[in-house]
Amino acid sequence: MPLRPRFLAALLSSLTVLLLLVLAPAPAAAQAYVGRPKLIVIVVIDQFRGDYLNRDQSQFKGRGFRLFMNEGAWFTDCYFDYANTKTAPGHATIGTGAYSDGHGIETNDFWDASRSFDKKVSSVEDERYQLVDLPAASIPANQPGAPDTAPKYLIGSSPRNLRATTLGDELRLATNGRARVYGISLKDRAAILPAGQAANGAFWIDNSSGHFTTSTYYMEHLPEWAKAFNASDRPAQAVHEAMLDTTTQFFDLVGRMPAANSYELDFAKALIEGEKLGRNGVTDMVVVSLSANDIQGHQFGPDSDSEERMILSLDRDLDGFNTWLDKTIGLENVWMALTADHGIAPIHSDAADLGIDAALVNMQAAYKEIDARLNERYTKGQQVQYLLPGPDLPYIVLDRRAFEKAGIDEKTAEETVASLLGEAVASQAAPSAEPLPAQHRLPPTAQVIGTYTRLELAHGQLPPSEWGRLLAHSYTEHGNWYVMLVLGAYQMSGAPDYSGTTHFSPWSYDRHVPLAFYGEPFLPGEYRGRVAPVDLAATLASLAGINQPSAAVGRVLTEALKPAISGK
Numbered sequence: 175m176p177l178r179p180r181f182l183a184a185l186l187s188s189l190t191v192l193l194l195l196v197l198a199p200a201p202a203a204a205q206a207y208v209g210r211p212k213l214i215v216i217v218v219i220d221q222f223r224g225d226y227l228n229r230d231q232s233q234f235k236g237r238g239f240r241l242f243m244n245e246g247a248w249f250t251d252c253y254f255d256y257a258n259t260k261t262a263p264g265h266a267t268i269g270t271g272a273y274s275d276g277h278g279i280e281t282n283d284f285w286d287a288s289r290s291f292d293k294k295v296s297s298v299e300d301e302r303y304q305l306v307d308l309p310a311a312s313i314p315a316n317q318p319g320a321p322d323t324a325p326k327y328l329i330g331s332s333p334r335n336l337r338a339t340t341l342g343d344e345l346r347l348a349t350n351g352r353a354r355v356y357g358i359s360l361k362d363r364a365a366i367l368p369a370g371q372a373a374n375g376a377f378w379i380d381n382s383s384g385h386f387t388t389s390t391y392y393m394e395h396l397p398e399w400a401k402a403f404n405a406s407d408r409p410a411q412a413v414h415e416a417m418l419d420t421t422t423q424f425f426d427l428v429g430r431m432p433a434a435n436s437y438e439l440d441f442a443k444a445l446i447e448g449e450k451l452g453r454n455g456v457t458d459m460v461v462v463s464l465s466a467n468d469i470q471g472h473q474f475g476p477d478s479d480s481e482e483r484m485i486l487s488l489d490r491d492l493d494g495f496n497t498w499l500d501k502t503i504g505l506e507n508v509w510m511a512l513t514a515d516h517g518i519a520p521i522h523s524d525a526a527d528l529g530i531d532a533a534l535v536n537m538q539a540a541y542k543e544i545d546a547r548l549n550e551r552y553t554k555g556q557q558v559q560y561l562l563p564g565p566d567l568p569y570i571v572l573d574r575r576a577f578e579k580a581g582i583d584e585k586t587a588e589e590t591v592a593s594l595l596g597e598a599v600a601s602q603a604a605p606s607a608e609p610l611p612a613q614h615r616l617p618p619t620a621q622v623i624g625t626y627t628r629l630e631l632a633h634g635q636l637p638p639s640e641w642g643r644l645l646a647h648s649y650t651e652h653g654n655w656y657v658m659l660v661l662g663a664y665q666m667s668g669a670p671d672y673s674g675t676t677h678f679s680p681w682s683y684d685r686h687v688p689l690a691f692y693g694e695p696f697l698p699g700e701y702r703g704r705v706a707p708v709d710l711a712a713t714l715a716s717l718a719g720i721n722q723p724s725a726a727v728g729r730v731l732t733e734a735l736k737p738a739i740s741g742k
């Protein structure tokens with residue numbers, strides 16, 4: 175009996191599918207243990223909001239940002255799920271796949287009751303270590319060979335406050351230390367925290383000279399390739415590219431120019447070559463945190479011409495770096511991820527001009543008022559300082575010694591400060607002049623959206639909502655009493671003449687960052703589902719076949735993965 179045409183067509187179609195399945199190159203199962211991929215590169219751009227990629231998309235060229243956006247999996251709606259959007263917790267979150275309640279880093283510089291009531295400590299400073307191979311002019315006064323002009327005291331750094339492992343730590347653990355893991359940034363915290371405790375090295379710059387340094391936590395001396403980089407004309411070239419005629423304070427001057435990005439990426443190339451990354455038979459990793467955008471962004475804001483110049487210049491630098499990676503290791507052997515540590519608010523006056531309630535809150539005045547009210551209540555006629563110097567929003571830190579001396583317990587102290595905060599900020603809210611008859615919109619007014627005591631955060635006494643979850647993720651403690659303060663959206667702390675901008679809040683503009691992957695396992699495309707930066711470490715750990723970092727709470731982004739064939 176002749177085959178019916180419809181049956182024949184169906185048979186042919188099935189055979190075609192089968193043939194395609196057999197011939198199509200199934201993604202080889204990725205395994206960190208056998209060097210698939212050879213290298214993971216995580217690029218973090220400091221203070222880079224998720225909407226920047228959309229805004230300047232039409233002007234990107236080559237394989238810079240477009241490598242991620244056109245050939246990779248690009249998540250357009252990635253938001254940090256916490257309320258303390260600062261550099262140190264952002265970088266720790268990217269590395270650990272956890273939030274402050276998991277990794278223990280809540281802000282850049284904090285009061286640590288176990289270390290000092292006289293000064294804050296930075297998230298990475300560590301007096302048990304020293305900085306390595308600084309140029310002679312930068313040797314601190316507390317070390318031999320220091321010049322007369324030496325900064326009084328400079329100490330080493332380490333990930334001592336990090337309470338969770340990172341993706342890099344897990345790579346090191348999984349390969350018995352064979353995987354090599356590094357962090358690079360202009361800033362110590364941004365080099366150290368995303369790389370982790372077991373990293374082979376983290377490198378950042380000596381602010382004055384721009385030379386890369388590290389800490390004795392990692393090594394006694396810089397590797398030869400890093401010494402050669404510092405000794406080359408590359409630091410002077412960066413100064414020249416930044417069109418500056420002085421080499422003093424490299425960090426402040428060159429650090430906020432596009433030239434700083436190519437400088438860091440050139441150091442990353444020197445590291446990858448010098449340490450032979452991608453040639454160890456296991457998966458190596460490097461995190462490069464590009465600081466320049468943050469240093470200039472605080473000054474000029476997200477909507478300035480200088481921001482656009484920085485982004486387009488970085489696009490060219492990333493194109494150069496990605497092309498170099500392709501020539502040396504081969505992009506088919508590399509997985510890359512792109513993200514940022516936090517976003518940024520618009521310059522408040524720009525937002526206010528459009529009618530947004532974007533006010534500055536004079537927190538110094540609020541501190542004075544609160545201290546005065548507390549003295550009135552507990553130590554009449556005295557001038558006791560009840561609040562430790564600050565603020566470092568969103569945290570208002572209490573001097574527990576002053577309250578304890580007055581016989582006040584933590585609950586009462588924090589609740590009292592919380593209620594006084596509301597009053598102190600509200601007292602700044604009244605517009606100073608009567609509105610003019612033709613004025614339709616009153617001036618923006620400062621407002622407190624919420625105050626949350628450390629005890630409430632510690633015991634989960636928070637709204638059972640998305641909002642409560644953001645706050646819970648921001649909890650950690652270093653032995654002090656504190657209150658978390660949430661100001662109105664587009665509002666920030668600043669003296670009346672403050673013209674810059676900042677990031678610290680639970681509002682969308684501070685939490686929105688890019689998230690994109692490039693590499694063999696990823697299905698190229700634009701993904702608009704809501705994701706979070708904690709998903710980065712979870713996804714890469716899963717693909718590499720290793721444990722997720724110790725406190726990871728991220729989700730594996732399965733929607734962006736090619737179907738894997740088991741056992742291949």
Ligand SMILES: [Zn+2]
Nearest residue numbers: 220221261515
């Ligand atoms: Zn930052």
